[in-house]
Amino acid sequence: MAITHEKMIEIQDLWFEYPNKRIALKGIDLHIHPGEKTALVGLNGAGKSTLLLHLNGILNGHGTIWIDGIRLTANTVGQVRALVGLVFQSPDDQLFSPTVFEDVAYGPIYQGLPPEEIEARVRMALNMVGMQDYGDRAPYHLSVGEKKRVAIATVLSMQPKILALDEPSAGLDPRARRSLINLLKGLPHTMLIATHDLGLVEEVASRVLVMSEGKITADGKTEHILKDKETLQKYLL
Amino acid sequence: MHQLGAQTKLLLALGYLFTTAAMPEKAWKVYPVLLILIICTAFLARIRLVSLIKRSLLAFPFHLAALPVLFTLPGDPCLILSWSKFSIAVSAPGVNRFLAIGAKMWLCIQAAALLTATTPMRQLLAAVDALRAPKVLTAAAALMWRYLFVISEEAVRLMRARSSRSALLSEGQGGGSIAWRAKVTGGMAGSLFLRSLERSERIYNAMQSRGYDGKIRTLPSTQAEECAPLTLVIGGFLFACLLLLGTLWQ
Numbered sequence: 268m269a270i271t272h273e274k275m276i277e278i279q280d281l282w283f284e285y286p287n288k289r290i291a292l293k294g295i296d297l298h299i300h301p302g303e304k305t306a307l308v309g310l311n312g313a314g315k316s317t318l319l320l321h322l323n324g325i326l327n328g329h330g331t332i333w334i335d336g337i338r339l340t341a342n343t344v345g346q347v348r349a350l351v352g353l354v355f356q357s358p359d360d361q362l363f364s365p366t367v368f369e370d371v372a373y374g375p376i377y378q379g380l381p382p383e384e385i386e387a388r389v390r391m392a393l394n395m396v397g398m399q400d401y402g403d404r405a406p407y408h409l410s411v412g413e414k415k416r417v418a419i420a421t422v423l424s425m426q427p428k429i430l431a432l433d434e435p436s437a438g439l440d441p442r443a444r445r446s447l448i449n450l451l452k453g454l455p456h457t458m459l460i461a462t463h464d465l466g467l468v469e470e471v472a473s474r475v476l477v478m479s480e481g482k483i484t485a486d487g488k489t490e491h492i493l494k495d496k497e498t499l500q501k502y503l504l
Numbered sequence: 505m506h507q508l509g510a511q512t513k514l515l516l517a518l519g520y521l522f523t524t525a526a527m528p529e530k531a532w533k534v535y536p537v538l539l540i541l542i543i544c545t546a547f548l549a550r551i552r553l554v555s556l557i558k559r560s561l562l563a564f565p566f567h568l569a570a571l572p573v574l575f576t577l578p579g580d581p582c583l584i585l586s587w588s589k590f591s592i593a594v595s596a597p598g599v600n601r602f603l604a605i606g607a608k609m610w611l612c613i614q615a616a617a618l619l620t621a622t623t624p625m626r627q628l629l630a631a632v633d634a635l636r637a638p639k640v641l642t643a644a645a646a647l648m649w650r651y652l653f654v655i656s657e658e659a660v661r662l663m664r665a666r667s668s669r670s671a672l673l674s675e676g677q678g679g680g681s682i683a684w685r686a687k688v689t690g691g692m693a694g695s696l697f698l699r700s701l702e703r704s705e706r707i708y709n710a711m712q713s714r715g716y717d718g719k720i721r722t723l724p725s726t727q728a729e730e731c732a733p734l735t736l737v738i739g740g741f742l743f744a745c746l747l748l749l750g751t752l753w754q
């Protein structure tokens with residue numbers, strides 16, 4: 268893949284403290300290029316989810332964030348949310364509508380698109396995740412793997428440039444996991460994937476960021492990081 | 505019955521509720537007619553009466569709320585309850601009103617149970633929406649419906665976790681005082697509440713991520729289904745007749 272010098276995600280010196288005084292991010296610096304699929308690994312509590320929630324302004328720490336050249340501020344947060352599709356860890360939190368169709372249509376509705384365009388977007392998104400026949404189903408009655416796919420469709424319908432996924436393979440059976448990996452491999456988006464699944468990292472991501480206690484402690488090509496026994500021992504195992 | 509549009513069914517049910525609520529309390533001869541209406545509808549919809557009656561038990565706690573009218577309505581005392589120095593009189597009009605409220609409530613719940621048994625929740629919400637109810641209301645109801653299952657499943661999981669750890673060593677009374685058990689149960693309720701609260705925060709995040717800005721927007725409902733006018737007119741006429749009958753025939 269041709270590396271361009273534009274950056275899709277750029278974060279400078281990002282700090283975040285939860286209301287209970289827990290400092291979850293301690294000076295994050297990060298550049299991600301367009302089309303790059305990056306994995307974010309680290310133990311529970313390292314700050315992965317907190318970082319992802321900053322990408323579209325759900326949480327606001329100290330520091331600066333640029334998404335596709337737009338600086339994230341209170342004024343640009345709407346624009347940025349259209350660029351970043353955030354897929355939450357629990358699909359039950361992500362799928363809050365009575366039907367799959369309505370859930371996938373939610374983003375486009377809030378983007379103010381005309382009804383025909385919304386329909387087309389929903390169909391396109393459900394097609395991309397292979398769930399085209401599930402529009403009328405209730406999210407509650409789907410299997411975990413199906414819910415996960417629909418959850419991804421709910422952000423694909425917004426046509427974002429970036430997909431930020433929080434532990435996408437957690438709780439999936441081997442077959443659902445396999446098909447999720449294939450799905451992620453096939454999507455063209457810039458991705459930031461928080462995960463513990465090193466198999467998924469190896470197959471999907473070209474780059475790995477290792478997080479530990481609110482800092483990025485290692486950053487490199489997937490094949491290098493996964494072979495680096497010392498780093499893995501220190502921050503992951 | 506099942507072919508009728510959700511909107512028509514909703515309007516008919518509302519008409520029934522209104523008629524029942526507005527029926528004069530002494531119109532005892534009309535109440536059986538109202539009941540027959542329910543039974544016929546259930547029959548047409550092929551709903552078993554047993555399941556309807558089971559659902560109507562839900563109304564029982566609400567009957568308790570009507571208890572005070574037994575004592576507060578002035579009139580001839582027909583029963584005097586006394587307990588040491590206190591005595592309290594139950595008046596005849598009080599009994600009458602209590603029974604009427606009970607009957608009305610029971611009939612209304614039957615109607616609501618019938619409506620929900622014959623109409624999927626989703627269509628019902630769409631129908632309420634089409635009748636121009638405030639969007640906040642329908643959106644809140646939709647969310648409630650969506651997460652009712654999730655939360656009740658969570659409760660079931662909690663209870664299972666408790667029962668699987670409350671084994672008995674031998675026959676007889678389990679360990680722990682009643683106070684301790686109450687504390688455990690209270691803790692479970694609290695933890696369920698906290699989890700729901702945290703979940704609501706995560707859902708709100710998910711909504712925000714997809715552009716939610718405090719305003720509720722939905723797709724204009726595409727299948728604005730036929731509101732069968734004839735059925736509605738017949739229904740309205742029937743309800744009006746019943747009300748008239750009830751007023752005259754006390």
Ligand SMILES: Nc1ncnc2c1ncn2[C@@H]1O[C@H](COP(=O)(O)OP(=O)(O)O)[C@@H](O)[C@H]1O
Pocket residue numbers: 285286287289290291309310311312313314315316317318
């Ligand atoms: N809502 C919250 N309130 C307070 N502290 C939190 C909250 N969410 C996470 N934390 C804390 O912030 C740190 C980072 O958490 P998180 O970003 O969820 O880590 P990860 O996703 O890598 O497991 C942890 O120490 C966690 O306890």
Ligand SMILES: [Mg+2]
Pocket residue numbers: 315316317433
């Ligand atoms: Mg996390």
